[in-house]
Amino acid sequence: METASTARRLIRRRATTGIAALAVATLALTACGGGSFGGGEGAGGSEDRAFRLGLVAPTTGVASLEGNSLVAGAELAIEAVNADGGVLGHPIEVFVVDDKSDAATSTQVTQQLIRQNDVDYVLGTIAGDTSVAAGSVAAEADVPFSTVVNGTVEFCSPHFWPFGASERMMVEDLIPSMIEQYGPRVGLVGNDYIFPRTYHSVASDIIAENGGEVVAEEYSPLGTADWQPVIGKLENADPDWILTAVVGGDAVSFMTQADQFGLLTDRGVTGTTSQQEFYGALGPILEGRTTVLQYSDQTPGAENEAFVEAYRAEHGDQGSISAIAATAYEAVRFIAAAVNEAGGYDADAISEQMSTIRLDGLLGDLGFREDNHYVSSDMVLVQIDEGGVYSTVEVLAPIDDTTARTCS
Numbered sequence: 395m396e397t398a399s400t401a402r403r404l405i406r407r408r409a410t411t412g413i414a415a416l417a418v419a420t421l422a423l424t425a426c427g428g429g430s431f432g433g434g435e436g437a438g439g440s441e442d443r444a445f446r447l448g449l450v451a452p453t454t455g456v457a458s459l460e461g462n463s464l465v466a467g468a469e470l471a472i473e474a475v476n477a478d479g480g481v482l483g484h485p486i487e488v489f490v491v492d493d494k495s496d497a498a499t500s501t502q503v504t505q506q507l508i509r510q511n512d513v514d515y516v517l518g519t520i521a522g523d524t525s526v527a528a529g530s531v532a533a534e535a536d537v538p539f540s541t542v543v544n545g546t547v548e549f550c551s552p553h554f555w556p557f558g559a560s561e562r563m564m565v566e567d568l569i570p571s572m573i574e575q576y577g578p579r580v581g582l583v584g585n586d587y588i589f590p591r592t593y594h595s596v597a598s599d600i601i602a603e604n605g606g607e608v609v610a611e612e613y614s615p616l617g618t619a620d621w622q623p624v625i626g627k628l629e630n631a632d633p634d635w636i637l638t639a640v641v642g643g644d645a646v647s648f649m650t651q652a653d654q655f656g657l658l659t660d661r662g663v664t665g666t667t668s669q670q671e672f673y674g675a676l677g678p679i680l681e682g683r684t685t686v687l688q689y690s691d692q693t694p695g696a697e698n699e700a701f702v703e704a705y706r707a708e709h710g711d712q713g714s715i716s717a718i719a720a721t722a723y724e725a726v727r728f729i730a731a732a733v734n735e736a737g738g739y740d741a742d743a744i745s746e747q748m749s750t751i752r753l754d755g756l757l758g759d760l761g762f763r764e765d766n767h768y769v770s771s772d773m774v775l776v777q778i779d780e781g782g783v784y785s786t787v788e789v790l791a792p793i794d795d796t797t798a799r800t801c802s
Contacts, residue, residue: 441738444487445480447472447726448507450518450528452495456617457520457642459671460718464542465490467719468517470701470708471726481730482737493519493528495616495642500527508535514739515540515729517722521616521641522547522588529554536741538748540729542721544666544688545589550767550801553745557725557760559688560768560795561596565637567775567790568664568686569600575684576662577634578606583624583648584639584666586613593639593666609633618644621651628657635662646675653679670714673782680778689720689756690774690784697755713782720756728753728760759792765802768795 449468452461469488476485489511491503500519507513508531516532516539519525525547532539533551541547544558573580580601584590590613598608610631612624625648628636636657640648645667652658658679667676668685691702691714701723705715729744731751736743749764758772773790 441482441484444484445482445515445730445733445739446511446513447486447488447729448504448511448513448516448518449488449490450493450500450504450507450516450524451490452520452524453490453492455494455496455642456644457495459642460520460543460716461492461495463671463716463719464518464520464722466705466709467542467722468726470705470719471723474704475727475730481733486726486730489513493524495519495521495524497521497523497527500524501531504528504531508532508537513537514733514741515744517542517725517729519543520718522592525549526588538729538741538744540725542718542725544717546592546797548588548592550799552802553741554801555745555748555762555767555769557721557728557769559771559773560797561593562600562795562797563688563771563773563793564593564686565597565600566793567773568684569597569606569637570604571684571775572635572637572662572664573601573604573606575635578604579609579632579634580606581610581612581628581631581633581636582608582639583610583612583614583628583636585616585618585641585644587616589641590639594637597637614640614644616642616644619647621648622655624648625652625655625657628652629655633661635664638663638665638667640665640667645669645672649676649679668778669716669718670782670784671716671718673778673784674713677782681780682778684775684777684787686790687717687774687776687784688771689717690776690786691715691720692776692784693756693774693786693789701756714784724753724756724760727755758789763794763796766795766797766799767801768797770794 451464472486493500493503520543525541526549529539529549538553541556542558546560582594610628612627614624649667664685732744732747735747749762753760760771770792775787776784777787779785
């Protein structure tokens with residue numbers, strides 16, 4: 395496992411190594427033979443070469459905040475792994491593609507990664523429908539695939555390993571805390587796609603279990619500019635607090651307008667819009683509020699301090715480091731460990747190791763269930779303080795999500 399000294403060593407070596415070990419490619423719209431589609435070397439081929447990792451991320455468009463965080467965290471981990479000798483004695487070679495938060499584009503660029511670049515593993519993306527699209531292509535080609543964004547992807551396969559927290563992990567400890575602090579009447583708001591509806595479905599059950607009541611549930615399409623109709627409906631329902639599943643640039647639009655129209659006055663609000671990547675745009679609107687995250691850059695410990703130091707040396711001090719960046723960082727380290735344990739790039743051998751490895755790092759004790767492939771990791775109850783400091787209130791024990799789903 396990478397140690398804190400490794401991350402510090404990475405900073406010192408950056409001037410000489412930089413990202414020279416990386417091969418970041420923008421893929422052409424043509425495809426050549428390879429992988430399971432084309433009869434070339436493909437995934438699981440000779441290990442006398444670099445391990446090829448494909449990153450699918452919305453680096454432009456409505457989810458670009460999250461997408462660029464994913465790439466930044468993954469690339470920093472690749473640098474660290476390569477600086478420590480790489481995978482099976484070879485560097486990780488990475489290919490980055492932009493899926494623009496569009497499922498059709500996700501399908502296309504994932505096919506390109508597999509056909510043209512013969513990647514051994516695909517990591518990405520953000521939205522649920524784009525993750526299903528990329529995952530389906532990877533599954534057809536027998537290439538392992540992982541996501542890092544929170545929430546259940548409505549897809550599973552023997553080679554799918556999602557590192558993001560499940561909906562239950564995100565809300566099981568948060569909801570009782572919010573009901574105790576603000577009251578039992580809850581308003582739900584989100585974008586209109588798979589993740590927000592699943593998030594709210596799980597939340598509704600936990601709200602009822604804790605004596606609460608859902609008094610409003612509103613959804614709006616991705617890219618919504620005018621949230622006033624939704625805000626009006628929430629205001630009329632008079633919730634004690636609001637649980638959000640609004641993502642990307644919409645999170646900023648919703649919270650800004652909700653504050654302007656008085657919806658947040660004397661009301662609690664938490665959920666996806668409280669994530670660290672949004673503080674720069676929302677600032678005082680978030681201050682004093684609490685949420686539960688899979689990661690906080692304020693969690694004490696040498697491992698986290700070294701990661702924060704390395705991340706800011708690369709990207710500058712831009713406020714809090716997002717949980718997506720940290721999860722992507724740990725995902726790459728975890729995948730590298732699985733490949734080393736597998737002794738090769740074969741998909742079956744890698745997946746066999748994914749449910750046996752435990753990694754103690756930025757996300758606490760990180761591992762996977764063998765049956766449903768849900769991740770298990772620490773969660774952190776945080777308070778958002780002035781200046782974008784996400785102070786750790788409590789490190790919560792891992793939640794073992796036993797929700798049944800068929801992945802074999």
